[in-house]
Amino acid sequence: MTIRLFNTLSGRVEELSPADGRTIRMYACGPTVYDYGHIGNFRTFLQVDVLRRFLRLEGLETRHVMNITDVDDKIIRNAAGAGVPIGEYTPRYEQAFFEDLDALEVEKPEIVARATEHIPSMVALIERLAAQDSAYRTEDGSWYFRIASFPAYGKLSKKDFSGIADGARVDVDEYDKDSARDFALWKSPKDGEYHWQTELGPGRPGWHIECSAMATEYLGDDFDLHAGGEDLMFPHHENEIAQSESASHTTFARHWFHVRFLLVEGRKMSKSEGNFYTLRDLLLKGYKASAIRMLLISVPYRQQLNFTFEGLAAETGAIDRLRTFHQRVRTAPTVSALNAELASETARAGEVFCEALANDLNTAEARAAVFDLVRAGNAAMDAGTLGAENVPQILEVLSRFDRVFAVLEDHDVEWTRFALDWAEREGRLDQVAPELLAQRDLSDEKIQALLDKRTQAKRTRNFALADQIRNELAEKGIVIEDWKDGVRWKRK
RNA sequence: GCACCGGUGGCGAAGUGGCUAACGCGCUGGUCUGCAAAACCAGUAUUCGCGGGUUCAAUUCCCGCCCGGUGCUCCA
Structure with a gap:
């Protein structure tokens, strides 16, 4: 089946297919491990999970790389506050992150890459950029990317930076860099900060360079898909493109997948609004992991989902119904004659399910098809017309559903x-x-x-x-x- | 301020230039039950933010307004 997915780069829904015909090579921006993940973070990881699960359901393989940002300003600040080295500060949050993903039934990517373990790749990439004047060093020993050297800058976020790219130099003193928009590739250490000794001088990587370096290392200069939250589009992904394409002279990622932010109780989620929740907050309030997963994936990824406690309760009920149906189909008495009408409804549900997902990952329509089957199946069982042959057909559709939605098995307790x-x-x-x-x-x-x-x-x-x-x-x-x-x- | 996205029943939402506007939850009634719960069945929007326009026909296309969200100095 042709899988169609919105591509931020082109601004259109386009076919997603692997360049090599069988393996989707994809990169998804992972967490900065300085705190527990919140439901907004998890919406993104969950939607990427739905995508990769569906790709595999469709018979494709995935080579999915996710980074762990385990060095950055916030980590340095928090670790200093806690009085421990960053190497002791981040592991507990990384572990917590993967525990949370487990609870949410998110499949682990094939490759998980920590920034601190890939410093040499980043240094090498910066050196390549420096060799062609796309990167330059400032007085304090930091390195910056020269945006003026990359005319296509802005093509992902559809921004026009031509005024800056013209070579007009902005106030140099204030920024100590050639243009205000130029971004850091390598940051020199300030008073005793943790740093690496490298060919570039002492320092630590900028945020954007880690993704460029690791994506390229594991997936090659060009690959099929790059994913992340909508906020990463600019500047993070734009900068990744600039660095990577300047170095490789080829297209970085062909397809860009961005997940929309969610609202919580109708408002943007923020600590000051008091509607900021980690996964653990919700579990301790008594909500089930499966219901949280279901709610976060049931609204298509490009829609602004409104996350509410009422919605969570609703999904709990919906999942109960699915699990009950699943159990009932396996144990219900059957008759020998095939229920032809039910058989055709079963087949249709299976088709609609996949077609909906293939159509830009329409999870809402996909699950609706399954609930149609639930109703038809229950009606047949009530009427005592469930044929023995209907059972495996229904179970196959449920299995198909669950390979993407992953809520039928009960691990909630x-x-x-x-x-x-x-x-x-x-x-x-x-x-x-x-x-x-x-x-x-x-x-x-x-x-x-x-x-x-x-x-x-x-x-x-x-x-x-x-x-x-x-x-x-x-x-x-x-x-x-x-x-x-x-x-x-x-x-x- | 500029750019982009959205506003569909009590709630979350799908969808389409014209067929009865999906699905889940809730609610109401029924079956079952000592009563419940669970499960199942049935019913539940003459209508798609507001105002105008295009069209034989608009919730669906265009314009304006109102509201929400996102981006415009590293928050998924």
């Missing part, structure tokens, strides 16, 4: 427990929802004992006692369901 353990270690139990805290002291055995007591009460028609036990458990977030074959319960 373990991730919530993980977050609770983390909160305890960090002394953050005060941030945990009371319901979750109450549940912590409630072992499965205790719950079972209470349920037995309730069943006994019901048997003697002592409904007042039975309901009292049910209410007590409900207050602690334990939901009871009386089924024909016995009592089931779950942690809400």
Whole structure:
């Protein structure tokens, strides 16, 4: 199937295909590991995950590189504040980042590259630029990229810098560089800052150079796709293009994928608005990892998603319904005759699912197709017309769905427990929802004992006692369901 | 201020120059139940921010306005 995706560079929806016919070589800007990731960060990583999962569903391979920025101004500042070297400061946040990705079922890229482990590649790239006068050194020993040397500058973000590129020199004294727009490739150390001794002199890399160097090292001078949040378009990605193409004299990335920012409760997310949430904040409030994933991927990546707690609750319900259906299809009684109408609805759901994703990753339409199948399937099961042959067909579509959405398998309880353990270690139990805290002291055995007591009460028609036990458990977030074959319960 | 994107039912949203405007959640009713819960079924926008225009026909195209968001000195 032809996969069509919006390309920021051309401003149009275009076919995405691997240059070599089978492997998509892609680079996605990763995190700066100075703090815990927030839901805005994760929307981007999740949408890239949806893309790579879909590419693989379509039979392509992926060679996906993600960088870890483990040296930059914020890290240096925070590490200094904590009184530790940056090499001791960043690993815990990098680890936390990957734990969060695990909780969100984000597949790990084939290659994860740390900036601090690729200094020689960056130095080599800067030297190549310097050799052709695209880079220059300033008084203090820093190196800058000369934007005037790259006429195409601005082609990604559609900005016109021709006025500057004309060679008109801006005030040199103020910036100590030739043009105000020129950006740092290599920063000389200020009073005792951490630095590397290199052929360029002592210093540390600028932010943009790490991505250029690592992308090229693992993917070659030109590759298929480059991804990131919309804010990175300018200047970060523009600068990557300038550096890389100046050095290689070929196209850097052919396709550029940018994920839109989200709103939280209708407002832009910011610490001052009080609507800034990390993944862990939400888990401790009692929201499930799967619901967070579902909400963040269900709105197509170019739309401005409004992230709300009501939406989170809605997705929890939607996932329950899907999981219940999945289970029901596997265990429902069947008849020998194929339900032809259901078979054709199943086939259509499978087709629409892939077509929607192939059409610029329309996740909303894709999941709608699956819910259509859920309704049709349930109706057939209610009517007792589910054919034995219908079952594998439906399961195949669900499997297809889940290879991209990854929400059918229930790992929610373990991730919530993980977050609770983390909160305890960090002394953050005060941030945990009371319901979750109450549940912590409630072992499965205790719950079972209470349920037995309730069943006994019901048997003697002592409904007042039975309901009292049910209410007590409900207050602690334990939901009871009386089924024909016995009592089931779950942690809400 | 300049540039770009969006404004669809109670909420999140898909979509299209003309077919009953998807889907999820919620809500209402029903089946089931001691009552619930869960599950299932049914119903739930004469209408797509506001005003004008183009057209046989606009939510869908154009113009203006209002509102939200993003970028314009490294926030996904």
